[in-house]
Amino acid sequence: xxxxxxxxxxxxxxxxxxxxxxxxxxxxxxxxxxxxxxxxxxxxxxxxxxxxxxxxxxxxxxxxxxxxxxxxxxxxxxxxxxxxxxxxxxxxxxxxxxxxxxxxxxxxxxxxxxxxxxxxxxxxxxxxxxxxxxxxxxxxxxxxxxxxxxxxxxxxxxxxxxxxxxxxxxxxxxxxxxxxxxxxxxxxxxxxxxxxxxxxxxxxxxxxxxxxxxxxxxxxxxxxxxxxxxxxxxxxxxxxxxxxxxxxxxxxxxxxxxxxxxxxxxxxxxxxxxxxxxxxxxxxxxxxxxxxxxxxxxxxxxxxxxxxxxxxxxxxxxxxxxxxxxxxxxxxxxxxxxxxxxxxxxxxxxxxxxxxxxxxxxxxxxxxxxxxxxxxxxxxxxxxxxxxxxxxxxxxxxxxxxxxxxxxxxxx
Amino acid sequence: xxxxxxxxxxxxxxxxxxxxxxxxxxxxxxxxxxxxxxxxxxxxxxxxxxxxxxxxxxxxxxxxxxxxxxxxxxxxxxxxxxxxxxxxxxxxxxxxxxxxxxxxxxxxxxxxxxxxxxxxxxxxxxxxxxxxxxxxxxxxxxxxxxxxxxxxxxxxxxxxxxxxxxxxxxxxxxxxxxxxxxxxxxxxxxxxxxxxxxxxxxxxxxxxxxxxxxxxxxxxxxxxxxxxxxxxxxxxxxxxxxxxxxxxxxxxxxxxxxxxxxxxxxxxxxxxxxxxxxxxxxxxxxxxxxxxxxxxxxxxxxxxxxxxxxxxxxxxxxxxxxxxxxxxxxxxxxxxxxxxxxxxxxxxxxxxxxxx
Numbered sequence: 074x075x076x077x078x079x080x081x082x083x084x085x086x087x088x089x090x091x092x093x094x095x096x097x098x099x100x101x102x103x104x105x106x107x108x109x110x111x112x113x114x115x116x117x118x119x120x121x122x123x124x125x126x127x128x129x130x131x132x133x134x135x136x137x138x139x140x141x142x143x144x145x146x147x148x149x150x151x152x153x154x155x156x157x158x159x160x161x162x163x164x165x166x167x168x169x170x171x172x173x174x175x176x177x178x179x180x181x182x183x184x185x186x187x188x189x190x191x192x193x194x195x196x197x198x199x200x201x202x203x204x205x206x207x208x209x210x211x212x213x214x215x216x217x218x219x220x221x222x223x224x225x226x227x228x229x230x231x232x233x234x235x236x237x238x239x240x241x242x243x244x245x246x247x248x249x250x251x252x253x254x255x256x257x258x259x260x261x262x263x264x265x266x267x268x269x270x271x272x273x274x275x276x277x278x279x280x281x282x283x284x285x286x287x288x289x290x291x292x293x294x295x296x297x298x299x300x301x302x303x304x305x306x307x308x309x310x311x312x313x314x315x316x317x318x319x320x321x322x323x324x325x326x327x328x329x330x331x332x333x334x335x336x337x338x339x340x341x342x343x344x345x346x347x348x349x350x351x352x353x354x355x356x357x358x359x360x361x362x363x364x365x366x367x368x369x370x371x372x373x374x375x376x377x378x379x380x381x382x383x384x385x386x387x388x389x390x391x392x393x394x395x396x397x398x399x400x401x402x403x404x405x406x407x408x409x410x411x412x413x414x415x416x417x418x419x420x421x422x423x424x425x426x427x428x429x430x431x432x433x434x435x436x437x438x439x440x441x442x443x444x445x446x447x448x449x450x451x452x453x454x455x456x457x458x459x460x461x462x463x464x465x466x467x468x469x470x471x472x473x474x475x476x477x478x479x480x481x482x483x484x485x
Numbered sequence: 486x487x488x489x490x491x492x493x494x495x496x497x498x499x500x501x502x503x504x505x506x507x508x509x510x511x512x513x514x515x516x517x518x519x520x521x522x523x524x525x526x527x528x529x530x531x532x533x534x535x536x537x538x539x540x541x542x543x544x545x546x547x548x549x550x551x552x553x554x555x556x557x558x559x560x561x562x563x564x565x566x567x568x569x570x571x572x573x574x575x576x577x578x579x580x581x582x583x584x585x586x587x588x589x590x591x592x593x594x595x596x597x598x599x600x601x602x603x604x605x606x607x608x609x610x611x612x613x614x615x616x617x618x619x620x621x622x623x624x625x626x627x628x629x630x631x632x633x634x635x636x637x638x639x640x641x642x643x644x645x646x647x648x649x650x651x652x653x654x655x656x657x658x659x660x661x662x663x664x665x666x667x668x669x670x671x672x673x674x675x676x677x678x679x680x681x682x683x684x685x686x687x688x689x690x691x692x693x694x695x696x697x698x699x700x701x702x703x704x705x706x707x708x709x710x711x712x713x714x715x716x717x718x719x720x721x722x723x724x725x726x727x728x729x730x731x732x733x734x735x736x737x738x739x740x741x742x743x744x745x746x747x748x749x750x751x752x753x754x755x756x757x758x759x760x761x762x763x764x765x766x767x768x769x770x771x772x773x774x775x776x777x778x779x780x781x782x783x784x785x786x787x788x789x790x791x792x793x794x795x796x797x798x799x800x801x802x803x804x805x806x807x808x809x810x811x812x813x814x815x816x817x818x819x820x821x822x823x824x825x826x827x828x829x830x831x832x833x834x835x836x837x838x839x840x841x
Binding site for chain 1: 489490491492493494495496497498499500502503504505508509512513515516517518519528536538542543544545546547548549550551552553555556559560565566567568569570571573575578596597598610611612613614615616617618619620621622623624626627630631633634637657658659660661662663691694695697722724730735737738740748750751752753754755757759769771772773793794795826827828
């Protein structure tokens with residue numbers, strides 16, 4: 074039996090309605106957890122005053138410099154916390170398996186550990202993709218981590234470090250998977266654990282992995298290195314299934330929702346209700362495959378496109394990742410080694426060349442894509458641009474040499 | 486004293502031990518899928534195996550009792566394995582179709598909505614807010630709970646022209662990311678500086694360097710080294726606040742919400758796009774933020790009524806044109822919608838393409 078509950082008239086209004094209520098969950102925990110009683114007190118205060126009351130600090134586990142998000146209350150009277158049992162409310166960021174799969178036994182063990190050492194509140198998952206064990210006293214951080222670590226789980230990233238990666242459900246349950254997303258994400262992150270657990274980069278660095286251009290992991294606008302599946306041979310068409318789809322959905326539906334929605338006009342409906350595809354014009358956008366997924370599918374010669382530099386607002390504004398590798402196979406051990414080496418090059422270049430608090434996208438904007446590619450050892454490719462330069466403000470002293478390089482590459 | 490325990494630096498765990506056996510067996514060998522009803526996916530493998538997935542909404546921040554209840558359901562009505570989507574929905578996988586309905590019935594009886602698939606409004610991806618963040622302008626879990634109450638029908642039904650993916654963010658860093666509709670804090674006043682604290686707490690040169698408009702400069706205030714802000718230049722972004730908490734940007738009255746539409750991560754049809762500002766100055770009004778819900782519903786209702794099949798909100802707005810977007814949603818168009826940030830001229834209409 075915990076201490077007496079504080080009145081929470083504002084939060085109480087979030088217990089009604091059909092969606093599951095986190096407030097009801099917090100109150101249930103508060104029945105026998107003093108930290109939760111006081112957490113509710115502080116949260117209610119925030120709702121009343123519309124102000125936040127947490128500050129960061131330095132809390133960690135032995136051997137690591139990151140992975141714990143320290144939170145100390147700033148809600149004090151005469152220097153003493155108003156809600157003392159929630160005066161420390163730290164979070165442990167823990168990396169899930171790729172695709173966020175769990176068996177029930179593992180989930181129950183998480184609950185037992187967190188009931189023993191923490192508040193009993195766990196978020197599945199944070200925006201970076203971590204399991205967030207929320208609400209822990211400074212003293213309990215180490216023993217809680219030790220038990221989670223013994224289960225085979227490790228802390229994720231925080232601060233200027235490699236962050237927790239994300240990969241889609243992919244090959245485990247999706248017909249559009251173009252490579253082994255889980256293996257790729259694991260390899261990228263586990264290759265950079267030193268830069269994750271001992272934060273010393275200019276700023277954060279994120280890997281995200283999506284199995285096809287639907288990009289369910291939102292990698293293009295969030296990841297410093299986005300790995301997105303694609304294919305370079307013809308997409309596969311089962312004409313009997315196309316006919317069956319047309320017969321069921323109707324020609325008008327197919328014309329309006331498949332044929333004319335192709336961004337490069339690469340599709341045409343034949344007179345016999347089969348599909349004609351102009352594959353060289355296809356940009357692998359996925360739309361027609363999404364609509365007719367039984368009839369259409371990615372080709373057999375699959376691989377990945379890499380984009381670099383996606384990020385959110387601060388400081389210079391939102392940036393999408395841009396293509397740095399249009400296509401590479403991702404099948405053999407050698408393919409994976411190639412990606413591991415390239416990712417290391419990029420991370421090292423970022424560590425050495427970015428300014429403090431600068432993401433890869435801002436760095437590329439500052440130094441130019443060509444300098445970045447040269448720095449990490451990648452060759453230029455017209456797939457990296459939407460269109461060529463539109464201004465004459467450049468010097469081309471060595472134009473002939475550069476043109477000769479193109480001729481040489483084209484001859485290969 | 487005993488030796489300290491050093492961490493086992495195991496990194497991301499392997500997927501395989503946590504994978505449903507049918508997913509393991511057919512890894513990389515899936516053929517096609519269908520959605521028999523909202524919230525249910527049926528995937529068929531090249532081997533002929535089938536797996537049914539039932540997707541349910543959760544509150545994301547879950548107490549251990551809720552998690553144990555969800556696991557009891559997984560053991561009793563499913564096959565002992567679950568996974569989570571990027572939007573905090575839980576997914577149960579079952580290898581027999583006959584298990585789907587009893588699983589749905591149980592989840593619904595326990596208050597977990599079934600949906601979030603296909604052209605529905607899925608769960609809002611969100612940030613921490615007052616519950617745990619050190620720089621929040623609002624609460625995320627609460628605003629999302631209130632909105633999802635209003636959007637319950639749209640989560641459990643697939644009635645939208647295409648999928649709708651929403652996000653919220655408690656500051657302008659925008660951890661919530663891009664969304665068809667994004668609901669983000671927008672500060673409207675420059676930071677209030679506690680000059681007694683700046684020298685103790687802040688590394689002044691790095692704070693100066695953080696400002697996107699070079700509005701911060703070192704200054705001596707009351708005989709102490711501090712920082713001052715050129716309030717005419719300041720765009721109230723709050724970038725100075727995380728490295729320098731004495732530059733308080735959050736304001737109970739003047740930190741508002743802005744609403745953005747047309748963010749899209751997928752490459753389907755159009756290239757990925759960033760979201761665009763459509764409304765601002767919306768009050769930060771806990772515990773249920775009714776003014777936010779009202780505008781979101783205005784946008785969703787107009788989109789639902791007017792967009793063609795497969796158009797995302799941004800694609801719909803691009804087709805009908807922004808004048809019609811503001812007309813159909815009833816939202817005011819202001820000078821603040823006209824981009825004046827660097828590169829902003831790219832967002833102006835440099836053509837005679839006008840719709841009448």
